[in-house]
Amino acid sequence: MPELASAADILRTLVGFDTTSRGSNLALIAWVEAYLDGLSVPHRRVPNAEGTKSNLIATLGPAVEGGVVLSGHTDVVPVDGQPWSSDPFDMVRRDGRLYGRGTCDMKGFIALALDAAPAILAAQPKKPVHLAFSYDEEIGCLGAPAMIESIRRELPAPALVIVGEPTNMEAVNGHKGIATYQVTVNGREAHSSQTQQGVSANMAAIRLMASLVALSDKLEREADPASPFTPKGATLTVGVIHGGTAHNILARECGFTFDLRCPPGLDPEEVLASFFAEARALDGALKARASEAGVQVERQSSVPPFAPEPGGAAEHLARRLAGDNGPPRAVSYAAEAGQFQRAGLSTVLCGPGSILQAHQPDEFVEVSQMERGVAFMRRLVEWAAAGE
Known part of the structure; x- marks a missing residue:
């Protein structure tokens, strides 16, 4: 179908920009701005403090209340070390799938929104459709708060x-x-034979990691069996560990990162209260042995959960546009929906592709999913034109 061909062309262009979170997304943003300029659509950037990355906000239609925001993040996860069958930044189509980094997570949705822009404008909508494209979602939803505040x-x-x-x-x-x-x-x-002369950062860190493993097991045991999530309860994992220089040297430094994913109703700071207390106690004990020793715990990011909204306007419209009559659904990954909801906006998640393909080598989105997305956007055009 022609509409899919157009959306796929846009997606191929978006995939061609390497917007891995450690780098910049400005080249992609500039391309989107040029595309919108061609449609005479006003837009503005909401950059980060350094000016190296930016969110983008644009409005299709009249400046009136009651519109819909189509939100997507422009950044992608790294491809380093992954065994790709083709260039991850050169989208290819084979066997009914579109392969490339970000095709699924989540440039496919951005392509659908941009592809629908001419039709939205041609329909002379009574309600606006706002585009909101963010940066740094993959490393803690860091860009969205400033964008949401601007909205x-x-x-x-x-x-x-x-x-x-x-x-x-x-x-x-x-x-x-x-x-x-x-x-x-x-x-x-x-020297590792003279343990009384030093303090092993590795040995101390292992104690803390063991406590986190025990806490993870506890969270799994205490999970609410009625929870809609999979896994049902909060999950805690240690993701990265670095420490030591040789087997016969007491390690001077050991660092590790961990993440805690909580369903609505659980406060991560409360869940980790006993761990924080243990870290403080260990910090004091290590300093008593060596003044330069100690423990630091730094929170790097905190993304709020997204709670079901009884009778939510966003879910109602998304189901209508998607032709979705299925049961209520929840997902275990974190996204920017919780941030929008915390800002008082009715919110829903709905986009093409499966999370099972996200972050994988040979990431793909099914062509059939993009076709459903095209139909979704066509119905959105009708909604905006009717001004319901």
């Missing part, structure tokens, strides 16, 4: 937000939150 401050109040994370084009009304932490343990180097 609240500068735009006529939107009625709802559709965040196009990969949900198989089905409405999702809940996700877990995520809090990430960096733990740094400092010790004192010495």
Whole structure:
């Protein structure tokens, strides 16, 4: 179908920009701005403090209240070390799939929104469709807060937000939150046969990690069996560990990161209260042995969970546009929906692709999913034109 060909062309262009979170997304943003300029659509950037990355906000249609926000993040996860069958930044189509980094998570949705822009404008909509494209979602949803504040401050109040994370084009009304932490343990180097002369940062860090493993097991045991999430309860994992220089040297430093993913109703700071207390106690004990030793725990990011919204306007519209009559759904990954919801906006997750393909080598989105997305956007054009 012609509409899919157009959306696929846009997706191929978006995939061609390497917007891995450690780098910049400005080249992609500039391309989107040029595309919108060609449609005479006003837009503005909401950059980071360094000016190296930016969110982008644009409005299709009149500056009136009651519109819908189509939100997507422009950054992608790294491809380093992954065994790709083709260039991850050169989208290819084979066997009914579109392969490339970000095709699923989540440039596919952005491509659908941009592809629909001419039709939205041609329909002379009574309600606006706002585009909101963020940066640094993959490393803690860092860009969205400033973008959301700009939407609240500068735009006529939107009625709802559709965040196009990969949900198989089905409405999702809940996700877990995520809090990430960096733990740094400092010790004192010495010969490993002379443990009384030094402090092993590795040995101290292992104690803390063992406590986190025990806490993870406890959270699994105490999970609510009625929870809609999979896994049902909060999850805690240690993701990265670095420490030591040789087997016969007491490690001077050991660092590790961990993340805690909580369903709505659980406060990560409360869940980790006993761990924080243990870290403080260990910090004092290490300093008593060596003044330069100690423990630091730093929170790197905190993304709020997204809670089901009874009778939510966003879920109602997304189900209508997607032709979705299925049961309520929740996902265990974190996204920007919780941030929009915390800002008082009715929100839903709905976008093409499956989370099972996200972050993988040979990431792909099914062509059939993009076709469903095209139909979704066609119905959105009708909604905006009717001004319901």
